Amino acid sequence: MRCSACRSLFVASLVAQTLGAASPTTIQLQSRVAPREATLRRRATNPVTLPLQDFFLGTDLQWFGNISVGTPPQNVSVVFDTGSSTLEFASTMCGSSCDSQVKFDYEASSTFVDKDKTTTITFSTGVGVDPVVGDNYQLTLREASDVVTVGGIKAKATTLYLVTKETAKFAIDPFSGIQGMSAQAQGFFAALVKQGLPSIFSLYITPEAVGGAELTIGGIDETKFNGSLTYAPNADQGSSTWSLTSPQIFVNGKTTSTLKKKRDVIFDSGTSNVLFDTTTTEAIYALISPEIKAHASEDGTYGIACSLIPTLPAVIDIGFTDENGKPFNLTIPSSELSVGPFADSPSTCQTLINAFDGLELVGGSLLKQYYSVWDVGAQRIGFAATGK
Ligand SMILES: *[C@@H]1O[C@H](CO)[C@@H](O)[C@H](O)[C@H]1NC(C)=O
Ligand SMILES: *[C@@H]1O[C@H](CO)[C@@H](O)[C@H](O)[C@H]1NC(C)=O
Ligand SMILES: *[C@@H]1O[C@H](CO)[C@@H](O)[C@H](O)[C@H]1NC(C)=O
Ligand SMILES: *[C@@H]1O[C@H](CO)[C@@H](O)[C@H](O)[C@H]1NC(C)=O
Numbered sequence: 001m002r003c004s005a006c007r008s009l010f011v012a013s014l015v016a017q018t019l020g021a022a023s024p025t026t027i028q029l030q031s032r033v034a035p036r037e038a039t040l041r042r043r044a045t046n047p048v049t050l051p052l053q054d055f056f057l058g059t060d061l062q063w064f065g066n067i068s069v070g071t072p073p074q075n076v077s078v079v080f081d082t083g084s085s086t087l088e089f090a091s092t093m094c095g096s097s098c099d100s101q102v103k104f105d106y107e108a109s110s111t112f113v114d115k116d117k118t119t120t121i122t123f124s125t126g127v128g129v130d131p132v133v134g135d136n137y138q139l140t141l142r143e144a145s146d147v148v149t150v151g152g153i154k155a156k157a158t159t160l161y162l163v164t165k166e167t168a169k170f171a172i173d174p175f176s177g178i179q180g181m182s183a184q185a186q187g188f189f190a191a192l193v194k195q196g197l198p199s200i201f202s203l204y205i206t207p208e209a210v211g212g213a214e215l216t217i218g219g220i221d222e223t224k225f226n227g228s229l230t231y232a233p234n235a236d237q238g239s240s241t242w243s244l245t246s247p248q249i250f251v252n253g254k255t256t257s258t259l260k261k262k263r264d265v266i267f268d269s270g271t272s273n274v275l276f277d278t279t280t281t282e283a284i285y286a287l288i289s290p291e292i293k294a295h296a297s298e299d300g301t302y303g304i305a306c307s308l309i310p311t312l313p314a315v316i317d318i319g320f321t322d323e324n325g326k327p328f329n330l331t332i333p334s335s336e337l338s339v340g341p342f343a344d345s346p347s348t349c350q351t352l353i354n355a356f357d358g359l360e361l362v363g364g365s366l367l368k369q370y371y372s373v374w375d376v377g378a379q380r381i382g383f384a385a386t387g388k
Contacts, residue, residue: 045153045192045195045196045197045218046218046219047197047198047216047217047218047219047220048150048151048152048153048192048197048216048217048218049151049214049215049216049217049221050065050066050067050150050151050214050215050216050217051065051212051213051214052064052065052080052204052205052213052214052215053065053077053174053213054205054206054207054208054211054213055079055173055174055175056208057172058339058340059272059338059339059340060205060207060208060272060364060365060368061272061364062079062175062270062271062272062364063079063080063203063205063213063215063269063364064077064078064079064080064174064175065077065078065080065214065215066078067148067149067150067179067188068148068149068150069089069104069109069146069147069148069149069160070104070106070108070109070110070111070112070146070147071109071110071111071146071147072108072109073147073149074104074105074108074109075102076089076102076104076176076177077102077174077175077176077177078175078176078177078178078179079175079177079178079179079269079270080179080181080203080215080269080270081178081179081180081181081268081269081270082181082182082183082203082242082267082268082269082270082374083180083182083242083266083268083269083270083271083361083363084178084180084181084182084270085180085182085184085186085187085240086121086159086160086161086178086180086186086187087148087158087159087160087161087177087178087179087180087187087188088121088139088141088160088161088162088163088177088178089104089160089161089162089163089176089177089178090102090103090104090162090163090166090176090177091103091104091105091106091142091162091163091164092104092105092106092107093106093142093162093163093164094162094163094164094165094166095164095165097165097166097167097168098163098165098166098170100171100172100173101170101173101175101176102176103176104162104176106144106146106162109146109147111146111147111156111157112144112145112146113144113145113146113157114142114144115142115143115144115145115159116142116143117142117143118140118141118142118143118164119140119141119142119143119161120138120139120140120141121138121139121141121161122135122137122138123137123138135167136167136168136169137167137169137170138166138167139161139163139165139166139167139170140163140164140165140166141161141162141163141164142161142162142164143159143160143161144159144160144161144162145157145158145159145160146158146160148160148187148188148191150188150192150217151217153192153195153197155187155188155190155191155192155195156191158187158188158191159187160187163177178270181201181269181374182240182241182242183234183236183239183240183241183242183374183376183379184238184239184240184376185199185376186240189201189217189376192217192218193218193376197217197218198218198219198377199375199376199377200218200219200220200373200374200375200376200377201215201216201217201218201373201374201376202215202216202219202220202221202371202372202373202374203215203269203367203371203372203374204216204221204224204371204386205269205364205367205368206368206386207368220373221371224371224386225370225371225384225385225386225387226384226385226387227384227385228384229371229373229382229383229384230322230328230382230383230384231322231323231373231375231378231380231381231382232244232320232321232322232323232328232380232381232382233323233379233380234379234380234381235264236264237379238379241266242266242267242268242374242381243264243265243266243267244264244265244267244320244381245262245263245264245265245320245321246262246263246264246265246318246319246320247260247262247319247320247321247327248260248261248262248319249280249284249316249317249318249319250316250317250319250329251284251287251288251314251315251316251317252287252288252313252314252315253315253317254287256283256287258279258280258283259280259283259284261280263280263360264360265318265360265361265362266359266360266361266362267361267362267363267367267372267381268361268362268363269363269364269367270363271361271363271364272339272363272364272365273339273352273353273354273363273365274316274332274352274353274354274361274362274363274365274366275353275354275355275356275359275360275361276353276355276356276360277355277356277357277358277359277360278355278357280360281302281353281354281355282355284316284353285302285351285353288312288313288314288337289304289308289312291304291305291308292304292351294355295342295345295348295350297342297344297345298342300354300355300356301342301350301351301354302350302351302353302354302355303342303345303348303349303350303351304348304349304351305347305348305349306338306341306347306348306349307347309337309338309349312334312337313334314334314336314337315331315332315333315334316331316332317329317330317331318330318331318332318362318366323380330362330366330369330370330383331369332352332362332365332366332369333369336352336365336366337351337352338350338351338352339351339352352365369385369386370383370384370385370386371383371384371385371386
């Protein structure tokens with residue numbers, strides 16, 4: 001299959017990150033809050049954990065869960081996307097273009113406020129498994145506000161966007177929208193932090209066979225990993241983008257001068273694949289197999305005969321430096337190499353990395369190998385091996 005839903009919001013930011021091995025530092029749940037107003041701190045709230053469901057279509061694509069919106073509350077299923085900042089979802093303001101999604105009924109909410117402002121949002125990471133061509137991943141949005149409730153904690157008058165029109169590519173999504181989880185607390189997350197919740201969230205996004213995926217807001221679920229978390233500083237401190245600086249990449253234990261180039265890699269939970277510039281992409285594939293070739297009908301994609309995939313070692317270690325200056329790797333195992341057959345060539349399997357000049361990004365294929373902690377307050381990302 002081709003992953004036509006692999007994409008990420010690009011509005012104001014992107015995020016991505018991966019983790020490798022070893023360097024301890026366990027955070028105390030309350031110590032990261034740094035609230036300005038002491039009075040707010042006294043009302044500290046407990047962390048909230050939401051179950052997540054895996055959008056699986058031959059491979060793991062995206063993980064989504066429910067928030068509730070309005071009065072009385074309506075469940076709205078959203079992808080928690082570290083690559084974007086805002087909340088948007090299908091609504092009854094949307095015509096037939098949203099018919100395959102559950103629509104939020106704004107007229108049934110007594111707290112809904114229409115801001116009467118229209119905007120559009122265009123996604124950019126679809127080049128991966130399903131390339132973005134022109135505006136094929138675009139939402140038309142209407143600004144509004146309403147109560148958002150997450151795990152029983154209410155965030156009043158939260159800015160959100162109702163989808164009023166969407167392009168056909170969105171139709172296969174089993175969820176109604178996207179909740180941005182960028183490196184600056186925004187939307188309901190900002191409101192929860194104001195109520196005393198630590199400015200941190202954690203993702204346990206697991207392969208379909210493992211299950212039990214979850215998002216913890218305001219804390220860390222220590223039962224999901226053994227050992228300690230390794231933290232690395234956000235490369236662009238204070239921006240809304242989650243990224244880490246990588247000094248080098250190894251493929252099956254080898255590196256090259258191209259792969260030793262220092263680069264900032266975005267950590268984006270809203271996309272499944274990996275993007276590197278063309279030179280890097282081809283340097284990585286050259287170390288895996290000369291049979292991996294650009295797939296002409298879809299710009300930026302590469303593929304190889306599906307029959308060859310099981311024989312190929314394709315371990316990609318992306319090197320990073322932890323907050324104490326110690327190197328660690330985040331590893332994408334060989335099992336992630338194939339993302340499934342191309343629709344126009346079923347015996348050719350698309351490979352994980354897509355060439356995209358100007359953007360270097362990792363997503364679910366790396367993040368599902370780790371428990372990840374997104375520390376907004378301290379501007380760092382932590383990783384722990386889950387032993388899956
Ligand atoms: C979200 O809520 C819907 C009903 O509104 C339910 O069917 C679904 O299982 C829930 N999803 C998760 C991941 O809890
Ligand atoms: C809404 O979602 C929550 C969490 O996924 C679930 O427990 C609950 O049953 C859902 N509510 C309804 C009305 O389906
Ligand atoms: C942690 O290690 C113990 C003992 O090896 C094992 O039973 C348990 O499943 C591990 N937990 C996780 C979350 O990996
Ligand atoms: C990262 O991976 C490379 C290649 O497998 C290895 O040589 C290196 O020792 C690893 N670095 C760390 C810190 O584990």
